Amino acid sequence: MRSLLLLWLLVLLVVPLTAHAQPSADDEAAIELLEALDVDSFPAKGEAIDAIVASDDERARGWLQALLDGRLQRADDGRFVIVLDNSGRDWPVEDALSGEDLGEMSRRDLDRIGINNALRNQLRSVIAVVDLYSPNVDQRRTSAERLLGEVDEDLAGPIEALIEEEEDARVRQRLTLALAIHRLEQGDIQAVEHLDGSLHSSARIALNRATSSDDEALAQAATAALANIEQNLRLNRAAETLYFGLSMGSVLVLAAIGLAITFGVMGVINMAHGELIMLGAYTTWMMQQLLPGQPGLALILAIPAGFMVAALAGIAIERSVIQFLKGRPLETLLATFGVSLILQQLVRTGISPLNRTVVTPEWMSGSVAINDALSLTLNRMYVLGFALVVFAALMLVMRRTRLGLEVRAVTQNRAMARSMGIRATRVDILTFGLGSGVAGLAGVALSQLTNVGPNLGQNYIIDSFMVVVFGGVGNLWGTLVAGLSLGVINQVLEPWAGAVLAKIIVLVFIILFIQKRPRGLFPQKGRAAEG
Amino acid sequence: MWLTQPFNERSTQLFIGVLLAAMTLVTLLHVVVPAGHPLHVNAYTVNLFGKYLSYALLAVAVDLVWGYLGILSLGHGAFFAIGGYAMGMYLMRQIGDRGTYGDPVLPDFMVFLSWESLPWYWLGFDMAWFGFLMVLLAPGALALVFGFLAFRSRVTGVYLSIITQALTFALMLAFYRNEMGFGGSDGLTDFRDILGFNLRSNETRLGLFLASGVALGASYLLCRAIVGSKLGRVCVATRDAEARTRFLGYRVERFQLFVFVVSAMLAGLAGALYVPQVGIINPSEFSPLFSIEIVLWVALGGRATLYGAVIGAILVNYAKTVFTGVMPDAWLFALGGMFVLVTVFLPKGVAGLLAYRFKRRRDESDAAPGQEVTP
Known part of the structure; x- marks a missing residue:
């Protein structure tokens, strides 16, 4: 057995050597x-x-x-x-x-x-094409990409032949486009048809050049094609704005949904909610420090860990401060604000006043290209999905579990719920822990989008309250709709107003909206609305 | 005359007496006692006291709406800052051609942004009377519009707190923008003189300190008069049972609006006194943290007493001065801790503690020996 192993090792050693020598x-x-x-x-x-x-x-x-x-x-x-x-x-x-x-x-x-x-010119065009013969699809794709707008008389022939043989649709499409651009430059009016509808910038550049061509028919065709493309681009830009808006909205929803439970359902004003988000983000950072080299695993583990850390912190706040201030919402607001200051300073002196970087795992970075004008960043897509999952899970908990039932019972009529045998204090603790834990989840997600620093939570607390109030207190659906729509509104306003002004406009809009409908988009009706 | 009515109250007599005594004492120690003497109060300290007094005035303004109207405004810093900006604009125009760029009309930052002429809202601020009027009217106007909308649609309680906070947050973002024409993040600074007096001279500082004291005393009397009047009774009724007051036939929103606007004007006045004493006004005064800190002063001092607000403002700011000098890191811990401790253990604040003490002593002297004193 042992000799066999040795022999095998020997073979392993010798084979590459001989392969090398001859x-x-x-x-x-x-x-x-x-x-x-x-x-x-x-x-x-x-x-x-x-x-x-x-x-x-x-x-x-x-x-x-x-x-x-x-x-x-x-x-x-x-x-x-x-x-x-x-x-x-x-x-x-x-x-x-x-x-x-x-x-x-x-x-x-x-x-x-x-x-x-x-020879240099020959080499350049040859190198551009040589990859097109490569068996590797990715190499063919990048090579074809590079050819756009670079095709000359010498290359046109081989490319035409290549299009016939190419199996990958994307490479073929690119080559056709490259060839069409070349043809257009030659004054071929047929090429305009090929370029019409393409969103790639080089196609637009070529068409733009063609509009000032001496050939009137060609110039007209190019102008028409350009107008078409512009229209298409506008659509794509709108889609991109919508995507960014939804992404921003999903962040708002995540930040606000925990608040929708503690503030909306329980009626407790927790100004330290932002700091619970911050704790979740720092948990992610901590997990990545504990598991160096495995940012993806750390991030996944941070989801339960962030939930637990924030939930425990929330329960600690509830037990030590909030329970003594029951029925005094303004005092609760002040006390929890004090807690938020303490938590912030704790992180500042305990960890660092500077921002920490949380690594984005590989499978979350990069983007998905829908077409030439529209590509969606992956991390935002994940956060959007995560927000929806969290929302769905919360809905399930509130609607379908015993805890959800008890929570609704206690908030509607505490005394009656207690006399039915529900332990109200336990429900308080669990609900507050749930809302706080969700804040922790928001922090885990946020760590992938923004800097993780002691001020992270502060930046979201006002927005979160706005979302909850705008959506209608005590209504989770309202929070979802309000968060997403505020995100979209903000993104729509941004291009012509600038980021800061857009935010101001949104704030003023909400302030005015609340004057008009003090109970938000979806006011509670019936018995829950009282008190 | 309803304005002199407050003098019948013992607390007001005491407050005005202490205030006057403190002002006289500081002035004497500053002017008469020679520098170097251990009891001498230097110009820096006078300036610091002046700052405390303007904060105290701000706290009184907040206590008026929170203590007697039940409106927890988390946006009073905005009124304070707007008053401060109005004063700052007047002081900016007083610089004239002594700025770095030497432009006779445009403030330095506008020259820097290569603006051609003054924006319309800067016109008139070269006149002192106009600037001082704006100190009251600008915050008042904002409070009028905001309050009109809010009270008409019966936004109260926590909702009102949150949107006032959003208001000051939005204003902060707005004032940070250079395009607004208020100096962006640097704000307004490099002031030279006020009404012809050099801002850096000791006499002017003493004058500003005394002016803050007088303003505080006058505002205190005004607030006491409001609180003691029939209107004040309606306010307290609104605070305790808004719906019931409305059913009794009172137009609650009008009372709320009136008091809210008065309070905003007082906050603006405080800001206007504050700015020449610190020499700068920038958007950080709009920060939600500052506004909520004011509320803490009132809570610590004791809500719905007015003098408690003054005590709280001075105590907290004195603590802040000490802490940020000795242990800057610990200040937020201390501030946060105060928020928690005061709300949980001292719901009536220092004033409540004092009143309880006095009451107990009186009770003890009244009570027969051996008898239990129930608090």
């Missing part, structure tokens, strides 16, 4: 290709470049790029090398064939393969 047939062909470059005649070099492109060798792109940059060189011993960095005295190089690191070589031992301007 150049394969592939490598021999490659050396031939490169040898053809090292000639004095420039036209001959041009043919050699074409041969390399036609060779299908995976390394071709690297060689051509290196040749273009003057980094493809020949060492004294005849090997072809690629210089990685030619800024210093001794240059780090690697073998052009195997990619093996050869350490540093003196510039005197190296001989550059020279090119002229004609």
Whole structure:
């Protein structure tokens, strides 16, 4: 058994060595290709470049790029090398064939393969296309992307051929677009049709240029196509505004939904609600400190942890302060405001007055491109989804569980609920813990969107109260609608008013709205509305 | 005459007496006692006392609406700041061509933003009477509009608190904008003189201190007169049972509006006295934290007593001066702790504690020996 293992190890060791020592047939062909470059005649070099492109060798792109940059060189011993960095005295190089690191070589031992301007142009267009032959779809996509607006007479032919063969729809669409732009520049009126409806900026640039063309028919067609595109773009921009608005609204909903329970349902004014959000955000940061290198796992674990931390803090506030101020809402407001100051300062002296960075895990960063003009950032999408999930869960708890029933019973008629055997104090604690825990969840989500600092909560407390009051106190649906619509209104106003003025307008709007309908968008009716 | 009515009350006599005595004492210690003497009060301290007095006036304004009308305004800092800005605009125009850019009309920050001419709302502030009038009218007008809308639609209690807070928050954001024409985040500063007196001279500082004292005394009398009048009775009735008062036939919203506007004007006056003494006014005075801090002064001192508000304002601000000097980090802990302790353990504030003490002593002397005294 042991000897078998040793043998196996030996094989493992030897196989790569032998593979290395004897150049394969592939490598021999490659050396031939490169040898053809090292000639004095420039036209001959041009043919050699074409041969390399036609060779299908995976390394071709690297060689051509290196040749273009003057980094493809020949060492004294005849090997072809690629210089990685030619800024210093001794240059780090690697073998052009195997990619093996050869350490540093003196510039005197190296001989550059020279090119002229004609070759440089040839190389540039060839490099643009060479990736299009690559078996890797991503490489083909980026390459096709780069071609937009860069197609010239030489490339048009091969691209046309490529479109026929291409399997990936996206690459094909890009190539068609690139070709159409080229055709348009040639004055081909048919090309306008292809470009019509494309949202890519290079298509718009080409069409714009075409509008001032001497050919009147072409200019007219281009103008019409542009108008079409503009219309389409406006739609997309509206969609983007809506998305950002909903995203901002979802943050507001998250921040306010916990308040909708403690303030709306229980009638307790908790000015420290913002600080509970802050605690949730700091829990996320703490989890990431505890689990270095695994931001995603830390974030997922932070969801229950943030809930628990905020819930326990909330319960502590309820037991130590709020329960003594029952029925005195204004005093509760002041006392909890004091708690919020203490919590803020606690974080400031305990952790740091500076902002902490919470890492966004890889699966949450980046964006989803819907089309050329519209791409949606992933982290905002996750937060939007999270907000909806939290909302749905809360609705379930309030509507379908025993706790929800008891909460509603206690808030509607405390004395009656107690005489029916409901332990009101326990319900108080649980409800307040629930509302506070949701604030913690909001903090976990917020840590992905904004800076985590001691003032995080303060920035949201006024907005949160506005959302709850606007939506109608005691109504979770109202909070959802109010939060989302305020977010959208804010985003719609922003482009022409600026961020600050938009916020002011929204605040003034709510202040006036409350004057008109003091009980919010969806006022409670019936018995719950009294008192 | 209803304005002299308050002098019949013992608390008012006591308050005015203490205020006058304190003002005289500070003036004497500042002017007569030579510098270097341990009892000498220097110009800095006089200035500090002046600041406390303007805060006390602000606290009285808040107590008038919170204590007697039951309206917890979390936006009185806004009225204070607007009064301060009105005063600041007058002081800005007094700088004239002595600013850094030497423009005879435009304040420095407008030259800096390369504005061509004064915005319309800056016109008239070169005249002292206009500026001083605006100190009262501008906050009054805002309170009138806001109060009219709010009270007409019967927004009360916590809702009113929250929207007053939103009001001051919105104003803060607005005043931070350079385009508003109030100096943006830097605010208005670099004042030179007021009514021709140099703001940096010791005599002017003493004068401003005395002016703050007089304003506080006069406002106190005015508030006492309002509270003691029939109108004040209706206010207290509104505070305790709004619906019932309305059913008795009183137009509750009118009383609320009147008192709210008076209170806003007093807050504006406090701001106007505050600004020349600290030499700057900027949007941070609009911050919700400041407004809610004022409420704490009143709560700590004792709600619905007026003199309690004065005590609270001076106590808290004295503590703030001490704390921020010795342990700046601990101030928010102390402030937060005060909010909690006062609301939970001292619902009637220091004034309530004092009254309880006095009452108990009187009770003890009245009570027969051996008898239990129930608090």
